Amino acid sequence: MEKDARDIFKEIGLRVTPQRLEIFKILASMHGHPAAEDVFERIRRRFPSISFDTVYRTLSLFENHGLIKKVHHLADKTRYDTNLKRHHHFVCIRCKKIIDIEWDEIDGIPMPKGVENLGRVEDRYVELRGICKDCLNEEEE
Ligand SMILES: [Zn+2]
Ligand SMILES: [Zn+2]
Structure with a gap:
């Protein structure tokens, strides 16, 4: 996740929005394996009106484009892996x-x-x- 997020989005044909950029930035800065809830909590500091659904859909979008990976394990929450x-x-x-x-x-x-x-x-x-x-x-x- 070293490259500029805008370039990465463009390369894979994702529309660049401020929310998407922020979610990407949050993921890159979070060590470990954040859950959607963790990302949601963080992004609300900058975008107080963003919905959990938007965050979740963005994460799924990132996953479909290979930017992150879903981790399956014993916790009930879906966690994401930024280490590819x-x-x-x-x-x-x-x-x-x-x-x-x-x-x-x-x-x-x-x-x-x-x-x-x-x-x-x-x-x-x-x-x-x-x-x-x-x-x-x-x-x-
Ligand atoms: Zn422990
Ligand atoms: Zn991992």
Whole structure:
């Protein structure tokens, strides 16, 4: 997300609006994996009248254009990933934090036998579930 948002929008044929630019900026500045609710909360500071629906639709639009990725995991909320490089996740089952991990070994493991009979694999992804350091520290106190 280093390139100027306007150029990126133009390249993929998205109409540039102030709200879209702001949502894009917010996503780029948020570390981790924000939920639509998080983005909504932030953008309301600059666009108090924006609706949650608009934010949600914009995120879906970004997703359809490959600017962000949806993360599926145990939390009830849909979370978005702005890191489009291949990576895996450590998910804290307590605070629902999602931490990116790089794991070259996993990426290099041959596919299990018979996978080709299931279809064409396009991506592989490992999700580790556990309790994050912050939560562990809290436990000790
Ligand atoms: Zn945690
Ligand atoms: Zn991620």
